Structures are given as structure tokens and as C-alpha cells.
Amino acid sequence: MSADPDLVYYLLNKPAGVVTTASDPQGRPTVIGLVPGTPRVFSVGRLDAETEGLLLLTNDGDLAHRLTHPSFGIEKEYLAEVDGEPSPAAVRRLRRGVELEDGPTAPAKVSLLGPRTVRITIHEGRNRQVRRMCEAVGHPVRRLVRTRVGPLVDRRLRPGAWRALTAVEVQRLQATSGDAS
Numbered sequence: 001m002s003a004d005p006d007l008v009y010y011l012l013n014k015p016a017g018v019v020t021t022a023s024d025p026q027g028r029p030t031v032i033g034l035v036p037g038t039p040r041v042f043s044v045g046r047l048d049a050e051t052e053g054l055l056l057l058t059n060d061g062d063l064a065h066r067l068t069h070p071s072f073g074i075e076k077e078y079l080a081e082v083d084g085e086p087s088p089a090a091v092r093r094l095r096r097g098v099e100l101e102d103g104p105t106a107p108a109k110v111s112l113l114g115p116r117t118v119r120i121t122i123h124e125g126r127n128r129q130v131r132r133m134c135e136a137v138g139h140p141v142r143r144l145v146r147t148r149v150g151p152l153v154d155r156r157l158r159p160g161a162w163r164a165l166t167a168v169e170v171q172r173l174q175a176t177s178g179d180a181s
Contacts, residue, residue, distance in 0.1 A: 015159035020046040053146030066177035077148035082139035090137040
């Protein structure tokens with residue numbers, strides 16, 4: 001683990017209606033407003049305003065880059081409640097990757113957890129990617145929750161709550177992202 005005591009790592013359970021930005025000209029609440037103001041942190045990746053779930057915030061730019069760049073293959077897992085009941089063919093299309101207006105997605109890990117609930121794991125981070133993938137196979141998302149970022153999972157963290165990562169979690173993130181620190 002980095003010995004730099006100035007680096008901080010927060011795990012936030014972002015509620016719906018909060019934007020992933022430092023400030024919002026429309027006056028909506030921001031993820032930065034939910035964590036301590038100092039030291040200044042930024043979000044690692046983004047979640048659209050209506051998507052809920054786990055978001056990492058840090059002031060460690062090197063780690064943030066490794067966690068967000070698709071070449072490092074960091075997995076993000078989502079639970080999507082969708083319209084309709086995805087058929088086996090729709091699930092296969094999601095697994096293989098779907099064609100979007102900005103090009104095909106990489107294959108995804110996909111499992112059907114219930115008639116209208118899909119677990120999707122991706123390693124890309126395109127704008128509204130999971131929502132667009134589900135729409136492309138005919139099952140628009142009604143609710144989307146990110147449940148995992150790399151090795152980070154916390155089922156007890158309430159929406160709007162945050163916590164500092166443990167030293168072990170930071171080490172796991174660094175190992176997952178190819179950092180030998």
C-alpha cells in the first residue's frame with residue numbers, strides 16, 4: 001500500500017438523484033457534497049443521476065486512472081430491474097456484446113436473477129452503458145444499482161452513506177489494477 005498519508009479513499013453508496021460531479025449548475029445534490037470537504041476528492045468513474053450504488057472517491061489520481069481505463073479490465077457489477085422478461089436470446093446478446101451507436105460493447109457477464117432482474121458485469125465504463133445495453137436488447141432499465149467496483153462490495157452501506165476504505169481494501173484495489181505498490 002502507498003505510504004502517502006495524504007491519500008484518501010472513500011466508498012459511497014450513491015442514492016438516485018445525486019449527480020457525479022463536483023458542482024452542478026442546476027443545483028442538484030452532488031456526490032462531493034456527501035463526503036468530507038477536505039482533502040478534495042473526485043469520483044472514480046461516473047454513475048448517471050438516476051443510477052444508485054457504489055462509487056469510489058479519492059485524491060489518488062494514479063489509482064483512479066488504472067481503475068477507470070478499460071485496458072485494466074476492472075469489473076463493475078450492476079443489478080438492473082428491467083421492463084419485460086429477458087429471453088435467453090437477449091441474455092446471450094448481452095453476454096456477447098451489443099452494438100451501440102458508439103460501437104460494440106465488450107462481452108459482459110450476465111445472469112438472470114429473476115423474471116425482471118439481471119446481474120451485469122462489465123469492464124468498460126461508457127456513458128450510461130448498462131442502460132443502453134439493456135435498451136438495445138428490448139428491456140429498458142427501470143432501476144439500476146452498482147453493487148461492486150473491482151473487489152469492493154458493501155451490502156450494509158446505506159444510500160447516501162460513505163466510509164473510508166480499509167488498508168486491505170486499498171491494497172486489493174491496487175493489486176486488481178496492476179499496481180505493485
